[in-house]
Amino acid sequence: MDDPALRAPHHDRRMSIPIMFQIDRAVPEAKDVVTLHFRGLLPYRPGQFYMVWLPGINQKPYSLSHHDAEGFGITIKRFGAFSRALSKAKKGDWVGFSGPYGNHFTITKGALFVGGGVGMASLSTAIDLTADARIIIGAVTAAGLVFRKRYASATLVTDDGSAGEKGFVTLPLQRLLDGTKKPPLVLACGPEPMLARVLDICRQAHVPCELSLERYMSCGFGICGKCVLGDRMVCYDGPVFRGEDLYKNEDFGVSKREKTGKKVSLTKSKH
Amino acid sequence: MLASGIWGVSKESIGRVLAAGAGGAVIKSISREPREGHPNPAVIQHGDYLINAIGYANQGMEDARMEFSELKKLKRPVIASAIGKTPEDFALVVGHLTEGNDFSAVELPLSCPHTPGYGTLAGQTTPDNTYRITAAVRDVTKLPLFIKLSPNSEGIGEAAKAAQEAGADGITMGNSLGPGMRINIETRRPVMGFGLGGVSGPAIFPVLLRCVSDVYKAVDIPVIGCGGVSSGKDAIEMMMAGAHAVQLGSAIYYHGLEVFGDALQEMRQWMGQNGYSSVKRLIGAVHG
Numbered sequence: 001m002d003d004p005a006l007r008a009p010h011h012d013r014r015m016s017i018p019i020m021f022q023i024d025r026a027v028p029e030a031k032d033v034v035t036l037h038f039r040g041l042l043p044y045r046p047g048q049f050y051m052v053w054l055p056g057i058n059q060k061p062y063s064l065s066h067h068d069a070e071g072f073g074i075t076i077k078r079f080g081a082f083s084r085a086l087s088k089a090k091k092g093d094w095v096g097f098s099g100p101y102g103n104h105f106t107i108t109k110g111a112l113f114v115g116g117g118v119g120m121a122s123l124s125t126a127i128d129l130t131a132d133a134r135i136i137i138g139a140v141t142a143a144g145l146v147f148r149k150r151y152a153s154a155t156l157v158t159d160d161g162s163a164g165e166k167g168f169v170t171l172p173l174q175r176l177l178d179g180t181k182k183p184p185l186v187l188a189c190g191p192e193p194m195l196a197r198v199l200d201i202c203r204q205a206h207v208p209c210e211l212s213l214e215r216y217m218s219c220g221f222g223i224c225g226k227c228v229l230g231d232r233m234v235c236y237d238g239p240v241f242r243g244e245d246l247y248k249n250e251d252f253g254v255s256k257r258e259k260t261g262k263k264v265s266l267t268k269s270k271h
Numbered sequence: 272m273l274a275s276g277i278w279g280v281s282k283e284s285i286g287r288v289l290a291a292g293a294g295g296a297v298i299k300s301i302s303r304e305p306r307e308g309h310p311n312p313a314v315i316q317h318g319d320y321l322i323n324a325i326g327y328a329n330q331g332m333e334d335a336r337m338e339f340s341e342l343k344k345l346k347r348p349v350i351a352s353a354i355g356k357t358p359e360d361f362a363l364v365v366g367h368l369t370e371g372n373d374f375s376a377v378e379l380p381l382s383c384p385h386t387p388g389y390g391t392l393a394g395q396t397t398p399d400n401t402y403r404i405t406a407a408v409r410d411v412t413k414l415p416l417f418i419k420l421s422p423n424s425e426g427i428g429e430a431a432k433a434a435q436e437a438g439a440d441g442i443t444m445g446n447s448l449g450p451g452m453r454i455n456i457e458t459r460r461p462v463m464g465f466g467l468g469g470v471s472g473p474a475i476f477p478v479l480l481r482c483v484s485d486v487y488k489a490v491d492i493p494v495i496g497c498g499g500v501s502s503g504k505d506a507i508e509m510m511m512a513g514a515h516a517v518q519l520g521s522a523i524y525y526h527g528l529e530v531f532g533d534a535l536q537e538m539r540q541w542m543g544q545n546g547y548s549s550v551k552r553l554i555g556a557v558h559g
């Protein structure tokens with residue numbers, strides 16, 4: 001994890017006070033998932049995140065799911081109060097962005113992407129920069145698949161079989177890693193139990209992987225310590241971690257911390 | 272040494288800060304019950320300062336006692352930090368946290384500028400209240416006891432003297448300055464989730480340096496300098512103003528965890544070049 005290439009240099013941590021943009025358009029993506037598009041420029045490398053502020057409400061971390069010369073976008077899945085408020089925001093509403101924070105994915109030709117649910121949001125800008133990318137998109141049901149139109153060639157998997165293969169993303173992943181055209185790198189983002197399985201499979205197949213993780217964050221820039229994960233800090237060392245570093249991490253796939261800092265089991269919550 | 276509230280939420284993260292070169296660390300301040308703290312943005316940064324209104328989010332003393340068990344393994348001093356709304360509260364939390372744990376000392380922040388019921392918003396840094404809280408905790412612990420004061424309070428010397436009279440072993444000078452605020456001009460709203468917050472980082476260094484100097488003159492017990500320190504030379508300046516030891520926190524934003532190792536190296540080098548064989552001669556040097 002101390003590989004400088006995987007680490008955002010400290011002088012890159014700028015704009016730690018929100019810069020305001022007005023919503024240009026809101027586009028529904030899937031069940032409970034919406035993309036907010038903004039016009040304007042923000043520096044970004046795929047895998048990084050911004051602290052996104054709704055004035056007077058709260059502020060939480062989001063990846064950019066769209067990033068080009070015209071503007072940028074974030075894709076939000078409704079879970080709790082904040083993501084609900086963000087999903088309801090309308091054209092013209094002000095949203096603040098602080099960042100970019102964190103490290104980024106390694107862009108590698110022929111890499112394999114595995115996105116579970118809204119995890120696709122943090123992979124998409126990396127996919128857009130990757131030549132010959134292969135993609136697996138998973139969700140609980142067909143309605144929850146994110147970016148299936150944007151990536152028409154992707155392999156689809158749903159828990160209930162309502163679209164694509166029935167089961168978990170680990171099935172096509174296992175097949176691709178067993179096959180003759182092994183990808184040079186696997187990049188994944190999604191629920192942590194899924195990521196833990198992805199890591200196991202990649203290790204067995206001797207294929208390196210980079211996993212993007214989530215923890216409750218307060219500052220986003222390596223000061224408050226809330227997003228601690230074993231002896232690592234998700235905002236300071238991540239959010240992208242190399243599989244071999246996570247394998248030794250005592251909290252990965254096991255426990256997370258609540259707002260108060262209390263350690264709780266990952267499996268007991270929906271996370 | 273690491274200042275309270277930055278990184279010190281778990282034993283693992285404290286271990287990492289110590290491995291980066293910190294000589295010791297203060298844990299995140301712990302209250303009786305768990306606290307969620309204030310809404311985000313809870314920390315912002317601009318130019319040479321940070322503003323924070325974390326609002327003492329912490330897991331509460333029950334969980335914290337388990338979190339900070341077996342501290343001896345870390346091999347360097349770890350200092351407990353406890354908060355309360357009343358002197359009895361402070362004593363209860365300190366008693367609970369330190370029982371069966373290997374803390375090397377206790378620090379009491381009487382000085383948080385942005386949490387209702389605590390610190391300066393509850394008048395905890397007046398000389399009277401400083402005396403009461405210090406005395407209550409003195410009764411329950413034999414560990415070295417440091418009282419962390421606010422740079423805002425008028426007559427810091429008086430509060431420091433009250434702490435000394437009540438049995439404190441040192442003064443940490445001090446907490447963040449303010450509170451301060453920023454307004455988002457597009458939406459005409461305060462940026463901080465709590466509306467305001469304590470100001471820290473390099474911008475407050477001159478103020479805290481003067482406070483350390485005032486406290487050094489007022490009391491006989493050691494002073495721990497804290498506020499805006501971000502290099503070895505800053506630490507030397509703090510010591511010349513009267514600090515026996517120096518804490519830092521916000522500097523991690525600007526320089527990463529490497530700041531601890533780098534500052535130590537800079538201190539050693541400067542002292543070598545300028546003929547100081549020990550830090551003793553630095554302490555209070557400005558006062559002749």
Ligand SMILES: Cc1cc2nc3c(=O)[nH]c(=O)nc-3n(C[C@H](O)[C@H](O)[C@H](O)COP(=O)(O)OP(=O)(O)OC[C@H]3O[C@@H](n4cnc5c(N)ncnc54)[C@H](O)[C@@H]3O)c2cc1C
Nearest residue numbers: 049060061062063076077079080081082083121214215239
């Ligand atoms: C680096 C980083 C990047 C992120 N990028 C995105 C992104 O691009 N898009 C996005 O939608 N979110 C993203 N998130 C998550 C986001 O920051 C919020 O945590 C999320 O929107 C939920 O916030 P909330 O306040 O609405 O829900 P909370 O009030 O925090 O949660 C409400 C309930 O939903 C559950 N829950 C919350 N999140 C999840 C989850 N992911 N899976 C299952 N259950 C969950 C909680 O356990 C709780 O029971 C990212 C997080 C990080 C750390």
Ligand SMILES: Cc1cc2nc3c(=O)[nH]c(=O)nc-3n(C[C@H](O)[C@H](O)[C@H](O)COP(=O)(O)O)c2cc1C
Nearest residue numbers: 274275276300323380446471472498499519520521
């Ligand atoms: C994010 C953050 C959280 C803090 N939390 C606490 C705390 O819980 N207890 C405390 O005594 N001081 C707390 N402080 C104050 C610091 O310990 C320190 O006194 C102050 O930041 C000045 O030092 P610095 O400029 O080196 O950061 C906090 C500061 C910051 C920036």
